[in-house]
Amino acid sequence: MPDGSTYAFGVAFERLDGSPIERVDLTPDWEPARERFRLLVAERGVDPSVAFALDPLVEPRWSRLRGAPFVSACRLRADDRSEPALDLGIGYFAGPVQQLSSELVTRGLLGEGERYFATLIARPHARVESARRGALRRRARVPIRAASLPALERRAVAHDEASDGGDPLWFVPSELLEQARERVASDRERETGGVLVGHLCRDPALGRLFVLATAQIPALAAAGDATSLSFTAETWTETRAALDRRARGEIMVGWWHSHPVHLWCRDCAVECRRLCALDRGVFSETDRRLHRTVFPRAFTVGLVLSDAGDGPPGVAAFGWRDGLIARRGYHTLPEGAIDVS
Amino acid sequence: MSQFSESPIALLEVSDVTGQRAVDIEEVDGEATVGELVDRLLADLELTRDDADGRPITYRARLEREGRHLHAAERVGDALQTGDRLVLQPNIDAGGPADRR
Numbered sequence: 001m002p003d004g005s006t007y008a009f010g011v012a013f014e015r016l017d018g019s020p021i022e023r024v025d026l027t028p029d030w031e032p033a034r035e036r037f038r039l040l041v042a043e044r045g046v047d048p049s050v051a052f053a054l055d056p057l058v059e060p061r062w063s064r065l066r067g068a069p070f071v072s073a074c075r076l077r078a079d080d081r082s083e084p085a086l087d088l089g090i091g092y093f094a095g096p097v098q099q100l101s102s103e104l105v106t107r108g109l110l111g112e113g114e115r116y117f118a119t120l121i122a123r124p125h126a127r128v129e130s131a132r133r134g135a136l137r138r139r140a141r142v143p144i145r146a147a148s149l150p151a152l153e154r155r156a157v158a159h160d161e162a163s164d165g166g167d168p169l170w171f172v173p174s175e176l177l178e179q180a181r182e183r184v185a186s187d188r189e190r191e192t193g194g195v196l197v198g199h200l201c202r203d204p205a206l207g208r209l210f211v212l213a214t215a216q217i218p219a220l221a222a223a224g225d226a227t228s229l230s231f232t233a234e235t236w237t238e239t240r241a242a243l244d245r246r247a248r249g250e251i252m253v254g255w256w257h258s259h260p261v262h263l264w265c266r267d268c269a270v271e272c273r274r275l276c277a278l279d280r281g282v283f284s285e286t287d288r289r290l291h292r293t294v295f296p297r298a299f300t301v302g303l304v305l306s307d308a309g310d311g312p313p314g315v316a317a318f319g320w321r322d323g324l325i326a327r328r329g330y331h332t333l334p335e336g337a338i339d340v341s
Numbered sequence: 342m343s344q345f346s347e348s349p350i351a352l353l354e355v356s357d358v359t360g361q362r363a364v365d366i367e368e369v370d371g372e373a374t375v376g377e378l379v380d381r382l383l384a385d386l387e388l389t390r391d392d393a394d395g396r397p398i399t400y401r402a403r404l405e406r407e408g409r410h411l412h413a414a415e416r417v418g419d420a421l422q423t424g425d426r427l428v429l430q431p432n433i434d435a436g437g438p439a440d441r442r
Binding site: 029031052136137138139140141142191193226227228229230231232233236237239240251252255257259260264278284285286287288289290292293294295296297 | 357358359360361362363364365366367385387388389392393398401403410428430431432433434435436437
């Protein structure tokens, strides 16, 4: 992937006494951060076909203590350096840094369990365009509807932690969740799922974006078993066809799938299950990868329905927060609030 | 004059499965295979190449005009026409925690 930066990044690994271990190149996945930036721009009322096609620059913020090449944060901004700007903390790089440190352990440069300092570093380099035959023009199709946020909030019930950090609020009709639960109940021996469709909305008075899911399209062609669900090319073709048949101007705003926890945990003691996070909903590494691959837009959400076997499946929502996938809140709308047929 | 030796395809639209990301390509080498074209388009659409285990994700190219998936070995010049629309569709898994597999 093009790295979208005029800087090359790396990590300086040092022992606790400050002695160097090694400097390792790092190629961050900037796309989730870029998407967060695009959402910020769209929230300001910029035409979404422009906002969601932006290719912001990534610039390091040098460490006040150590100066260049040591980096304390990164800033994303438009080519013309206009507002807004998005600051990324070092936490954005935690996953890849941990992976690099594991490689140092494998190579014997770090001891197993040895503590170390890892500092982001950067140096200028020429922006490399991908080798391409023929000119290319990027287009973004993310329509935004004008709608009243307070009108929805008044009727909604909040679930899980309140959405903060500027994440768009997410509204799901109760009937939609009920449809998903019924589908889970119809085959509890394997994972099942679907695609969430709806609208990205903006309240012009408040200047805030939010998402209104309006339907779920079951992934009938997805093959599931007890621990996986395969979204194939045919699944996407069917989903697209169903969306086109609806002809309501909806877009894909996320996805859902089930975890048959009652199968995974059937041999576990009751006390273990009481403490187990699986009952409360988890987003596995494969779930995260699917979300990154298919739903990189910063407003998208993945719902997990955990079927623990002791009642209706619990629902947990996961979405993007400052370029990382995290558990997030959502709001349910009462039955009949919107048409979910 | 074209930079390609023969049979270039002009103006192709390629999108991801959500349809929210698309690229217009003004010219494509007709001698390339569909597999080679898809490989190059992954970068243009900022699509991920590997799954959670580091294995390559398989993408299929659906040709909207014919309503079919193209084979990776097909020659672009044989399969595509000017103005065609392609959708890149991944075969990708979701699922439970890895240690449960």
